Amino acid sequence: MFGFIKKYLTNIYTVISSKFGALFAKAHVSEADLKELERILLEADVGVPTTRYIMQTILQAASKPEFSGSDLKVILQKELKEILALKTFEGNKPVILFVGVNGSGKTTTIAKYAHLHAKQGKKVLIAAADTFRAAATEQLVLWAQRVGCAIVTGAPGQDPAAVVFRACQQFKENHFDVLLIDTAGRLQTKVNLMNELEKIVRVLKKHVAAQQITTLLTIDGMLGQNSLHQAKLFHAAAPVDGVVLTKMDGTGKGGIVFAIVREFGIAIAAMTHGESLDALKPFVANEYVDELIG
Ligand SMILES: Nc1nc2c(ncn2[C@@H]2O[C@H](COP(=O)(O)OP(=O)(O)OP(=O)(O)O)[C@@H](O)[C@H]2O)c(=O)[nH]1
Ligand SMILES: [Mg+2]
Missing domain, CATH: 3.40.50.300 (P-loop containing nucleotide triphosphate hydrolases)
Structure with missing residues (x-):
């Protein structure tokens, strides 16, 4: 299901993924870039507490003299995956x-x-x-x-x-x-x-x-x-036991998944992305982060 976000969740792609790209391309990540990252996370609906939590780790890593956009990408990816790993969905119950x-x-x-x-x-x-x-x-x-x-x-x-x-x-x-x-x-x-x-x-x-x-x-x-x-x-x-985020083909911003898992301890089970019977996608955390960041 590679390219799921780009294909079906176009708003998330526009609001998050495409904006990360410019940051990750920087040879050196400045303070202004970190402010920009924070702004993107908030705009993506990650919410204040979880954005703060993520920024803490990032700021710590960014305090070393050489901190590039690709370093930022690696650490953000790891951080987001760790958050989603706090609670994963155990499906397949009848x-x-x-x-x-x-x-x-x-x-x-x-x-x-x-x-x-x-x-x-x-x-x-x-x-x-x-x-x-x-x-x-x-x-x-x-x-x-x-x-x-x-x-x-x-x-x-x-x-x-x-x-x-x-x-x-x-x-x-x-x-x-x-x-x-x-x-x-x-x-x-x-x-x-x-x-x-x-x-x-x-x-x-x-x-x-x-x-x-x-x-x-x-x-x-x-x-x-x-x-x-x-x-x-x-x-x-x-x-x-799990959240199904619906209507993600609309103006949904996708950052909410991190807040749901971290702040409520509830796993994400699936997303729906349209009104057809096929518009349901079981949630795979690592895949989601890779696509979001990639
Ligand atoms: N675009 C889009 N619309 C959706 C999606 N899922 C549901 N909808 C629409 O949202 C509206 C509400 O969906 P329902 O399934 O009736 O919601 P419900 O929770 O059963 O609502 P109640 O029965 O009133 O409690 C309907 O018009 C659906 O077609 C989706 O993934 N994408
Ligand atoms: Mg109903």
């Missing part, structure tokens, strides 16, 4: 619970995961546990048809945990390989939503072994730092 604020991309991401697994010949079941909006179930039924996988639905307003319960039964009885669970995401009823999520997790854990379950949080990549407080809220109700 049951995936999707949580996230409304509009962040849960439903469409589920369709993409369903497609990915179905392509690998796996038997996929979707649980439409967003019973809050009738349209949510309809949307998911259409996706399931397109992907060609099974779906469990509930009546509008029905307890979503009941849908999850039935989905777990089907999953076990009919020997599905993968179960993908959609949930509602409206934050304006925060307390209800979190209680509802906690109940779903309880039901899920009662019927499926905990080590079979992964919880993924979708974050709208275009919202950047603004979306980080959401991560905290969801993490509290349903401990999150």
Whole structure:
């Protein structure tokens, strides 16, 4: 998948990668260049605390008399990889619970995961546990048809945990390989939503072994730092194993991955880069850094 950033995440390429190039070409890195580096990191949405953390290491290295752009490149690359190595995603669990604020991309991401697994010949079941909006179930039924996988639905307003319960039964009885669970995401009823999520997790854990379950949080990549407080809220109700950054084909800047891993200790699982079923890319940390920096 070489060239993924350049090909699909053009905004990241423009905002970060292309600007690094000029710095890395310098024979000597000046103080002004380091200021420029800091500016690029902040503009790339790495956020203040993590930018500071990165700059500390860089400034230390830059204090030696000969410090070139290529030295800078090596040390930045190492630093960014070390940050992402703090928490790596352990995927491949059969049951995936999707949580996230409304509009962040849960439903469409589920369709993409369903497609990915179905392509690998796996038997996929979707649980439409967003019973809050009738349209949510309809949307998911259409996706399931397109992907060609099974779906469990509930009546509008029905307890979503009941849908999850039935989905777990089907999953076990009919020997599905993968179960993908959609949930509602409206934050304006925060307390209800979190209680509802906690109940779903309880039901899920009662019927499926905990080590079979992964919880993924979708974050709208275009919202950047603004979306980080959401991560905290969801993490509290349903401990999150990985983040899927969505809509990265938009104005997402990509630096957010470093803040998510370092400040929240949550691994990045994947990115989505469009509305087609194929627009999902599992996250490979070293590859991402190499492309970002390269
Ligand atoms: N361009 C682009 N649009 C996306 C991507 N992922 C999702 N979208 C769009 O974002 C909008 C919201 O996506 P949904 O999947 O419905 O979000 P949701 O989290 O299920 O939202 P609720 O059901 O309201 O909680 C839709 O219009 C999607 O088509 C992406 O990777 N790129
Ligand atoms: Mg939805």
